[in-house]
Structure formats: C-alpha cells, structure tokens
Amino acid sequence: MRVKDFNKTYKKEFYQYILGDMPGVIEVREFNKEGHVNRLWFNDASELAEYDFSEDKDIYFGVARRKNTTSGKAKNLSQVHCLWADFDDIGLEEVKYRIQSTRVPKPSVFINSGHGIHTYWFLEEPVNAKYIKPLLKYISKATGADSRAAEPARVMRLPYTFNNKFEPVLCEIKEINEYSRYSLKHLEKKFDLNTGNQSKKQEDRVKGIRMPSTDRPCIKSILKGVDRGQRNWAQGRLTKWLQMKGYSKQRALDIVMAWNHLNNPPEKIVKIKNDFYSYWKEDYKLLGCTIPDPDLQEMLSNHCDRYNCPVKGSLDSLELDNYVKINNRLFSEYKDITGYELILYAILLREKEGLNTTQIRNKITHKGKECMSRQRISKGIKKLESMNLISTKKRKGMATFCKAKDQGTYGTGYTLVNNGVINGAIYQAIKPSQLKVYILLLKYSFNNGSVFPSTLTLSDRLGIKRQTVSDHIKALEDALYLKRRYDYNERGMETLTCILLV
Structure with missing residues (x-):
C-alpha cells in the first residue's frame, strides 16, 4: 500500500517487521552534532518503539541483531529478518527504475532517509546474518546502491528520527507492503548465488x-x-x-x-x-x-x-595519453617531499630525455611568472636526487642537467597523474601544497577505489595537521578539482567522499 502520511503510531509495527522475534539484542547508535556516539541496547522491538529519541541527534540501528552488547561487529551478529540497500542523493522514482531494470524484486519498504532512499526486503523467516552478504552485494552491484551499506553489520538510519546532516529532515516511510516477503533460497536462485560455506580453495585458480x-x-x-x-x-x-x-x-x-x-x-x-x-x-x-x-x-x-x-570518479575525465606515471614507492616517503618538488619531478617524468635548469625554469613559467624561485628549484633538485628519483650532471659554467630515473615499483604499482593537474599548479590555479594533497587522493582513488581515506590518515601521510588537510580539500573544491560528498559508514559515522574532476 502507498503511505502518504505514515505517522509514528505505525512505528511499532514497522520495527517488529524488521527486528522482532529473533535472538539477541538490538543495537542503536546516537550521534550528536560533534560526532560523539552513544550506544543503546534494546531487548525487543516494542521497547525500541517506546523510546523517545532526541530530534537533534542522528539515530542509527543495527539491522541484524547482535548476540550480546559487547560489539556491533560482524563476529557478534545473530540473525536478520530482511535485506536492504542504501541509495544516496537520488529520488524514489529513480530508485524504482533502477530496481525494475534488474532481477532484484520490488522492495517491501521504501524509506526517505532525508537525502536519499533506503529499501528493505522482508524475509519469510529470520536467517543467520553471515549468509546474507552475497545477496546484499548482488543487490548493491545490480542497482547501483552504496556498496558500503552491503555489509551484514551495517547500521541504517532509524525511521521516524531526523537526518541532521544539513537542515533537519524526517526519515520516514514512503511506501510499505508488509505482506511482501521473500524466501532466502528463492532469492539465491534468482540471483544465481550460493551463500553456503563452500570451499573456495581452487575457484580463483586457472591452470x-x-x-x-x-x-x-x-x-x-x-x-x-x-x-x-x-x-x-x-x-x-x-x-x-x-x-x-x-x-x-x-x-x-x-x-x-x-x-x-x-x-x-x-x-x-x-x-x-x-x-x-x-x-x-x-x-x-x-x-x-x-x-x-x-x-x-x-x-x-x-x-x-x-x-x-571504483575508479569512475577519476578515470572518466583523465586523459590517459596525457599523464605522468608516478611510482607508488614515492608514497612511502611522501611526508618528506614538498609540492614544489612534485612539480619538478612531474616535469622531468614527462620530459623523458631530461632538462637542464634553464629549461626547467621555462617549463614552470606561465604568463611571464615562475611558480617557484631559483632557490626552490635548486633545493628541489637536491632533494629529488637524494631520494634517488633523478640523476644530475653538473658542468662548470653550464646549467645543471636533470633526468628522471627509471625505477621498478616492487609490486606497488603506479599512479597516473593528468598533466592538467600539474599545469594547474604551474599556472597557480592551485598551490603546490594542494597539488600534493590531490596526488595522494588520486593515488587512493586510482588504486584503492573511491572510498575516501579519513583526514587522520591523510594527515599522517602528509605530515600536516587535520585542519590543514580540510583547508586544502576545500581549496581544491573551490578550484573545481574535486567535489565533496558526505556519506555514512557502517558504524553510522559521517564520512567524506571526494569525486576527482581533473
């Protein structure tokens, strides 16, 4: 049935559909505006429905019951009574269209999460939570839902609480069919999956x-x-x-x-x-x-x-015949290299035959203005040489000749950086320090997918303060080098994803 004004009196019934009649406890997490979390535990769905949550907090619940109150991790999961998917920043009709275009059946519930749509598929009976991961992954991949939500230990926004990411928005049910329930075996067959504990010892080997x-x-x-x-x-x-x-x-x-x-x-x-x-x-x-x-x-x-x-955010606009190939071994010493030195190194990588310092000065000049002083060039060349990234030849009375060294990656691979990014720093559209941040983001995006590392991780890799990292990311967004998008991880913590635009 379509629900136009599904008010709080229906809370108890909905919670019962999702969380009722299973062993274990229900985990709820309250997040205040500062991001601090308060964990709450409930014995049954009716107890949860009676609890009066604060409207200025973001409330999440563990869809799978926990065995006990020790943790909300996968190893502590009990049973689950539904499957789910999380669609960020798209409307109800778009979600319906995506699902109709796949083998995924119509959800039992559509929920407006405040800035997207959550969907749930009720199961005919509770199942061990460890068996649903392949189904969640299939639904996510087939429909384009957030892959990070496709985990049995996921916490989802609790209906009839408020999404306070920006202006407060009520998380509410838009459509529900409580009689729409699915058999796990039927879905496994429909998706051509097997969730049992089969041996995978040889399945990833060929000859x-x-x-x-x-x-x-x-x-x-x-x-x-x-x-x-x-x-x-x-x-x-x-x-x-x-x-x-x-x-x-x-x-x-x-x-x-x-x-x-x-x-x-x-x-x-x-x-x-x-x-x-x-x-x-x-x-x-x-x-x-x-x-x-x-x-x-x-x-x-x-x-x-x-x-x-996972690379759609970087490769769609990355001209791969117009790049420099940075050896990922460089990132093991990334704290010790400056943005100016990265500019010099990138110029020498794309000029494979090498350049002398006079030619380098010409390469870093735009509209008659150099992006770094002679002293910085000299200091940068010495630093790159000490890191064994370049070789130099010095002759009396002549400009120093520099050439990038060919080096093996020892299994670490490469990160491809568009020349447009390097030129942006040369043209002073972005600062060298911001270039350094961008290249590190590109390394994560290109090789590890689109999951954004925490500012703490970036701070550690860059050797700068977290606030400085945030300032650089804001500047890169202002310069149209990236776009920020806010999400929530499986613990209900707000995370930041950067879509690289250059």
Whole structure:
C-alpha cells in the first residue's frame, strides 16, 4: 500500500517487521552534532518503539541483531529478518527504475532517509546474518546502491528520527507492503548465488595460476574470459592493468596465459606471448574509460558497470595519453617531499630525455611568472636526487642537467597523474601544497577505489595537521578539482567522499 502520511503510531509495527522475534539484542547508535556516539541496547522491538529519541541527534540501528552488547561487529551478529540497500542523493522514482531494470524484486519498504532512499526486503523467516552478504552485494552491484551499506553489520538510519546532516529532515516511510516477503533460497536462485560455506580453495585458480582479484568491473569481467573478436583488446587492457598494479612481467605473463584458456576460443600461444610483450611496452591509453575508436568503446561497454566502478570518479575525465606515471614507492616517503618538488619531478617524468635548469625554469613559467624561485628549484633538485628519483650532471659554467630515473615499483604499482593537474599548479590555479594533497587522493582513488581515506590518515601521510588537510580539500573544491560528498559508514559515522574532476 502507498503511505502518504505514515505517522509514528505505525512505528511499532514497522520495527517488529524488521527486528522482532529473533535472538539477541538490538543495537542503536546516537550521534550528536560533534560526532560523539552513544550506544543503546534494546531487548525487543516494542521497547525500541517506546523510546523517545532526541530530534537533534542522528539515530542509527543495527539491522541484524547482535548476540550480546559487547560489539556491533560482524563476529557478534545473530540473525536478520530482511535485506536492504542504501541509495544516496537520488529520488524514489529513480530508485524504482533502477530496481525494475534488474532481477532484484520490488522492495517491501521504501524509506526517505532525508537525502536519499533506503529499501528493505522482508524475509519469510529470520536467517543467520553471515549468509546474507552475497545477496546484499548482488543487490548493491545490480542497482547501483552504496556498496558500503552491503555489509551484514551495517547500521541504517532509524525511521521516524531526523537526518541532521544539513537542515533537519524526517526519515520516514514512503511506501510499505508488509505482506511482501521473500524466501532466502528463492532469492539465491534468482540471483544465481550460493551463500553456503563452500570451499573456495581452487575457484580463483586457472591452470594452477592464482588469478588476481579486483573491484574494477571491466577487469573482473575480462578475467572471466572473452569471445573471439574481443581477445586482442581485452588482452591489452588486462596487461596494462597488471602492469599498473605492480605485477612483474613474468607473473603478468603467467596470468595472461592462464586467462587465455578461459577465452572462447583460446588464442594461439605464440600470438598471446608476442602481443603481451608488445602491450607491455605501450602507454596506458588502453586503461581509459573513453576510447576514440567506436568499436573498442562498444567492446568496453559490454564489460563496464559504471554504477559500481571504483575508479569512475577519476578515470572518466583523465586523459590517459596525457599523464605522468608516478611510482607508488614515492608514497612511502611522501611526508618528506614538498609540492614544489612534485612539480619538478612531474616535469622531468614527462620530459623523458631530461632538462637542464634553464629549461626547467621555462617549463614552470606561465604568463611571464615562475611558480617557484631559483632557490626552490635548486633545493628541489637536491632533494629529488637524494631520494634517488633523478640523476644530475653538473658542468662548470653550464646549467645543471636533470633526468628522471627509471625505477621498478616492487609490486606497488603506479599512479597516473593528468598533466592538467600539474599545469594547474604551474599556472597557480592551485598551490603546490594542494597539488600534493590531490596526488595522494588520486593515488587512493586510482588504486584503492573511491572510498575516501579519513583526514587522520591523510594527515599522517602528509605530515600536516587535520585542519590543514580540510583547508586544502576545500581549496581544491573551490578550484573545481574535486567535489565533496558526505556519506555514512557502517558504524553510522559521517564520512567524506571526494569525486576527482581533473
């Protein structure tokens, strides 16, 4: 039934649908404006419904019952009576359209969370919480919902409390059908899943070779094998991805050779090897999300899942034939390098034949103004040389010649930085210190997906105060280098996600 004015008198019934008749306790977390959390524990749904929550706090509840009051982590979960999904910053009709376009059935409940939609699917009977994770992941991936909410230990915003992220907004039910309940076995079959404890010892091996795992949908799809007509393009993309992730040439070749057995039909071994060595020497354009060749773009679309791609926020606008390739080993000493030194290093990386200091000064000049002084250039060159990132040649009466060194990544991979980002610092659209923050964000986004590291993590990696990190991020947003979006993690804590725009 459609619920236009679903008032608080229905609270008890709804809580009973979600949390009733299961062993264990109900966990609730109250967050005040300063982010401090107060944990509350309830024995049953009726007790929860009678509690009077403060309207100026953000209230979250554990969808799965906890065994006891020791923790809200996965190891302490009991049973759960529903599945769920969290859609951020989109409306009800868009959520319905997404769900209708998949094999996911209509939810039992649609809830306006204040700045998005929460959906729940009632189960016919409670199940052990450990069995639902594959189902949550499937729903999230199929519908484009927040993948971070697809965890059994997730806490969700409690209906009929207020979302205080900005102006207070009531979290309320928009539609509910309490008779719409689903069998776990039926959903497993519908989604072609098996949630049992089956052995996975050999499932990630092909011809004895352990295949890599990834959250990037196109690579995950390619690793399952491709048909005739897609083998060359897919091999190139897979090869460059393995190289970017830091695999050795021999290890990457072994993976590609094993992958070939999954293709329909497999390519000839001699051709696979020759193509591999050719692709290994090429640049990284094969990893781009936008390909000039319409036929190759069509092939990519068959493997692409934009809603769930962890690099969609950075690669869509990253011209991969216009980049510098930064060795990720640099990030182990990131505290010790300045934004000015990153500019110098990036210039030398893109000028592979090397430059002398006079040429470097020309490269950092825009509209007659240099972005750093001669003293900074000299100091930066000495620092880069001490870090073994560049080599120099000094001759009496001549400008010092500098050249970036070729170095192995030792399995750490590379981060690709658009030249436009470097030029932005040279043109003084952003400060060198802000460039340093942006490159670190790009490293996380490109290699680890879109989950934003905490300001505490960034502060530690950068060697600066958390407030300074926040100030730099604000400046980057003002310069249109990124866009900030606020979310909540599985503990109900507000988190910040940055969508990289350059």
